[in-house]
Amino acid sequence: MVPPPKGKAPTRGAKQIHTENTASIYFYRNISLCAALVYHTVTIGFYFDEISAFTIIMNLIVSILYVGCHQVMSQLSAPRFSESGQLIDPGLDLNMEGGIGEHIKDIVILTAMTHVLTLFSNYFWFMLLLLPIRAFWLVWVNFLGPWFFEKAPEDTEQDEKKRKKMERKMKRYQQ
Structure with a gap:
């Protein structure tokens, strides 16, 4: 077991985040283009007679997923520059652990x-x-599960005192 490092975790600068975001977008765009190129080359070259409506529909779905993920990553990581060309905001960090960029890259x-x-x-x-x-699992773990199974807040000593005070007031008004 390695002890955790002491002190504050190192931070990355805006320029580094922008550079890594750009590299990530290009990398995942290239993955999708290569997969589509291999699939279409082999399918058209060897299985042209076996192309069905199902295959075409599934390819449309996959293409929509590729384009949608690329657009979402591009929009999330869109940097803002000043009028002089200096980087103001690098956009959302796509390489952050547990962030939405990680889920999009998984898709x-x-x-x-x-x-x-x-x-x-x-x-x-x-x-x-x-x-x-996976989407249902993430929604369940992060939103629905904790909401459904959240324990009722336990009475604290102060809440107990307030309850007793209210009971005394109610007794006074009832008499």
């Missing part, structure tokens, strides 16, 4: 894996069902 990776694996079997399209399952 791109899962979609690219699904797209390539469907070359071997159309049953791999079912992997895309992991997306709504």
Whole structure:
């Protein structure tokens, strides 16, 4: 077991965040383009006769996921510059642990894996069902679960005193 480092965690500057965001967007764009290129090249080259409406619809869904994720990452990490060209705000950090950028990158990776694996079997399209399952899980863990199973606040000593005081007042008014 390594003890945790002492002191404050090092922070990254705005310029570094902007550079890493740009690199992340390009990297995940390239992943999606390569997966689509491999899929379409092999499908058109070897399985052109077997292309069905289902295959076309699933490719449209995958394309929408690719473009949507790329647009969301671009909008979230859009930097703001001053009139002189100096970086004011680097946008949201896409590489932050537990942030929304991490979830969007997971969607791109899962979609690219699904797209390539469907070359071997159309049953791999079912992997895309992991997306709504994961979304429900995140909503449950972060919002619904704690809301449903939150324990009632326990009476503190001050609350107990207030309750007794109210009971005395009620007795006075009842007499």
